[in-house]
Amino acid sequence: MRHCKALSTLTMALLLAACGGEQDATVLLVGPDPKLPEPQRGLLPSMNIADPASWGDRTPTVPEGFSITAIAKDLQIPRQTLVLPNGDILVAEGRGGNAPKLKPKDVIAGYIKAQGTTSVKSGNRLTLLRDADGDGTYELQTVFADNLNAPYGLAYHDGNLYVANQDSLVRFDYQDGQTEASGPPVKVTDLPSAINHHWTKAMTVSPDGRFLYVGIGSNSNITERGMEAEVDRAMIWQIDAETGAHKPYATGLRNPTALDMQPGSDQLWAVVNERDELGPHLVPDYLTSVREGAFYGWPYSYWGQNVDERVRPQNPDLVAAAIKPDYALGAHVAALGLDFSSPVMGPQFAEGAFVGMHGSWNRERPAGYKVVFVPFSNGRPSGEPVDFVTGFQTDGKTMGRPVGVTVDPEGALIVADDLANIVWRVTRTP
Template structure:
């Protein structure tokens, strides 16, 4: 498979600084169950509009929605990306970053300008730092909203991301494998060697994060694996078991594809009312500011969601050659658009009694923020109300203010998770903070 030539236009669309204005959250901006999608707009060079990473000035925090407050649950972390709550209320945070790229490869960026642009993005966004490769345990025993205990639960991992506890076994999705460790309630340190459960696609690692959830009975692990390219330009041999959610038998390590055609499935969570698995997906680039919207969708077992041949159902991406009309014909349309280039990563559903009742069962989404859109998009935590297990209204801001007046990124939200009391935790991998959002009392 190859990518067709880009259209030549008089002006080069290389933007290294933008106005930073965020899109309104309506269908015309690529949000909601029936977003308005424009025609593709292709340029000689991809748009690059990078929010330089600065961190948070003393005393500055993100801005919560009216009626809520925000505080630092834990600070001084090392690139915190993903969160998991243990049954006793302890919070695990994966302090992690991309693994080193294989020697002689460009990391799957496709070479040329695109590879250069993504390296520049990593550098200016503060993302290309060595991975801490550890999982840290945070404990707020007095429930005051601040973790007073911090210990390294696991270290010497390989770009860990997703976590799931089944009985007395803690599963961790490294960039290259799912591994297992013994765990007993209250443990603050695990020294046992990892037991490999199943290998995961690695190599170029264009998308390296591997999210992980377990079925309710613990008989299956579900792992999100992103593509190794934008639209398959590195060849489909590089995409085996990628752009997919894998189902793994933890007893045998046998795996199968649970759903496919998902360019970069990141957040995985069970919707409590329907019992269905939902996922946030980062869509393809280089079709313009407003294509293609990232989305969240319920996952149909065996379902195909279009990548790379089509997007948002059966809209053919004419850059992809050769095409596959039969697969396009069965491509499923996602349930809910989350805005173009928002990098929607974290996903969790409202639980507990601390938040008002209208938030229970609704989706909270961590949007890491765009690097290739003008104006910038994302850089927020969204809430989408649900009713009867399905989205039931427009998205709402829960946490904003991650960009300063100079359009620099003081923080970027990633993983979202509720703590044991019912407050929302947000991992910020630029500010190196976990924020805690709770109602004002």
């Protein structure tokens, strides 16, 4: 295996040299008005995943005045977390997707990406964590529900626990203090799952509990399977929690991987993974408020009205209507987590959003692999992102990859790490 990997790396290097490689790899486009470079296209994109390694006695790095501990280990691919009303934490565990490879480059890319993922079996379950005495040690780690299908999105409202599997949205009845589900879930509605190139189904609930919002990613990078494969995809659904009736809430979002409601409002926000193969600096993944009925560009354009010339036929009317996102997070950082901060986290992190960045596979110099804080002012992003949890990569090795982030009522940040199969908790130092 080691010889095969070395051969693959050498092959990549030769192909990238022929394509001009990655220039100015330090550039990361962030903020509300990034200066986008010209697209770069070649035979293959840059591909690089650092080798996985054990944390050992190390932990991720957090800012001065904070500490981080592992509150759960030996999980089965933790993705997203949810804090229940009594303080218990639910962890969605699993791996989905079943899209066939279309071209030889997809096979190569699949091999490269697989080097940076865990070999642990998919859990297809929810695990419950409990710190009964509030000392920061979660002494109970037990299976709340199993036999699910790649659960990802989690939401709770007034006794209803919602889980977005890769193929359906389901509901459990929940009472405070439960440590396991009282029975099988009830299906609310089916979700698109054919091909499932982007399988994650992000979710949040409206403050009144009436609607659920589910992010459904595209079935391709840029419509390689044809538009017929993209029906009901690259969009956010609004679902009636009672009846399961649904409609497109916003469209043209290539892969909305995390959703959250801004505190004190009915404003929906999302982080979105943008398209690949336009170079190491295009297209930036982004954080944005989501307007009902709005179109965000995919597949015809990116970052507003920048036309993607690869798409044929084009749609000038939709391009003209495309909304520019609020905040660029950097190209290929793979933002997979989103939650708004709390004033109890201290003045520097009182207003803003935390974003979990799973990390790139298609940049010569990796990007992401950290949790950042995007500061807000007057309800909008303002200023550059602040590194909050880092150290997932060092010396060419990758110890962890952050996914979901959740702020608990005490102001601690919960981070799911799906490479090390750990849940981390970041707290203010007394």
